[in-house]
Amino acid sequence: MKNACRRTVLAALAIGAAALTGVAPAAAEVSQVRISKGFGILYLPLIVMQDQKLLEARAEKAGLGAVKVEWLTLDGGNVINDAMMTGSLDFAGIGAPGFITLWSKAKGIPSAEVVGVSGMSATSLYLNTNKPGIKSLKDITSADKIAIPGIKTSLAAVVLQMMVAKEFGRENFAKLDPMTVGLAHPDGLVALTGGKTEITCHFTSPPFQYLELKNPNIHRVANSVDYVGRITLDVTFSPKKFVDQNPKMTQAFLDALDDANALIAADKRKAAEIFVRSSKVKVDADEVLQMLEDPDTQFSATPNGVMQFADFMHLAGSIKTKPAAWSDMFIPALKTRQGS
Template sequence: MSFVCCRSFMAALAVVFAATWTAAPARAEVSEISISKGYGILYLPLIVMEDQKLLEKQAEKAGLGKVSVKWRVLDGGNVINDAMMAGSLDFAGTGAPAFVALWSKAKGIPNTAVIGISALSATSLYLNSSNPQIKGLADFKSGDKIALPGIKTSLSAVVLQMMAAKQFGIENYAKLDPLTVGLPHPEGLIALTSGRSDVSAHFTSPPFSYLELKDPKVHKVASSVDYIGNITLDVVYAPKKFVDANPKTTEAMLAALDEADAFIKNHRDEAADIFVRSSKTRVSKEDVLAILGDPDTRFSTTPDKVKSFADFMKAAGTIKTAPEKWSDMFIPQLSGRDGS
């Protein structure tokens, strides 16, 4: 073969190779994704994502081909953080305090650091009780038991500490901690309403708070919104090394969450049906629609006052490092949003 022919052949081969490379689907990123969600209305965007296969849709739209999504139900910050550190979770929905604690502890450690993907939801947590003598936080006494998932570290636990700090002073933020017992929300509901337990109160989210108040023996002692305002309570986060290695997958996750929020807003009736189907409690569609109609119940990927958790936890001494600004804890794609 002459030198000219050889050059022509190599040029043609390069064109064919380039065309083949361009046509091949992007498969440098993961093809299987593991996500955790918890119990209650705070996880509705993730529940809608699973039902409508929104992440699969957004991943294919991003050129990632078909991805397999595995869903797990985990409740309590410690359990979720342990699963994340063990490498069995790629994305997790969890209470903001658990995320803040792990972000602070692992900041700057290459194989351990985590980063927020988005806000998830906000609502009012109710502290309900079956003891008629308990009408406020000051009425709890030694021997009373308050059920919540994840003692000291779960969303309910830290919000209860913030409420105690407001009522009794920051130095007494842990005043109610000795009374708390760790129970997933469905079990807390049963413990409070069954009459077969020494649990006299439950600090919980909808629909469990709503279902408990249907029992004539149960009354509301306090609402989190009355103490700390309406702020983002749950977030979605991931290992930073996973995000760095899978940028398109991360973008698809954020897009799927935005789409889920739009679905809930524009198809409230269908979203209520999806929640009822997924719920492990006997919640009615009417109850779910009432919860979704509550102005305290909101779904957004933009963090709202998440930094207030970090500031409180730093003041209480439960974390050593707090972010200078809220966006330090989240992916850069959120930095242009009006978060806090």
């Protein structure tokens, strides 16, 4: 009894001391996280993470116990950013431009700030068309409509602007913006291959670009790698306040993403099979394996070339606050990596 009373007194003293010093007892980290991923090969690390329950394993190893992970599928920077701002997400995969837009907009607003948790993937984006007369970007006219997941801020939208800037001059980067139409990639595929809508072009990622090219009426107009190189296209990010309050969970997420990338590198066949059973798109493992063996398709948690986006978007006026370095936008754990 005396020992019990002593423990009670000591606990009360500890709480009182914390109150006097302004230091509160450490709060437990979350036991449930909400993560969003999108469609296509660019999200393969998150798809593998979900399928193999890698975050659950890493969280358990970090002493966080049994963590419940809720997965959502969202496409387009605007949609993802809205979900993050309303507090509906803890981690999200997104095109680098969508993340940079929100990072810049929320910078300096503690309740709204976001931070990059990792890089994720790089690949080639194809501009495909069902119109025989379109052979280059210069052949696209006001009569054409280009399907992309989100207008202005989505990955496809900004990469297309960067390509247009190379083709027509930086001052004309928005030349094709009036022709763009917001459609999720699966819907863009259906519209382009069906040929019965206003959509004459689709700027898209694997597997959709490959599936479209199986149709004899579709041909490729341009490849993004020819314009911007092999740079990180998709990243993951989180509310900064979530990261600050959940450092172990954030590290567990980064470790789980590294685990997913290691699996993809070591066993592309298994990764392809995971994608097939997780995807709603009709594609077989052999086709996905071929996509994964494309040298333009790479997966890494280390951001590469994201400053190209930041520089372009700042010059284009789509962001007001530009980071001085790529690492300014990401968690400190990435600063030791050779990013750019």
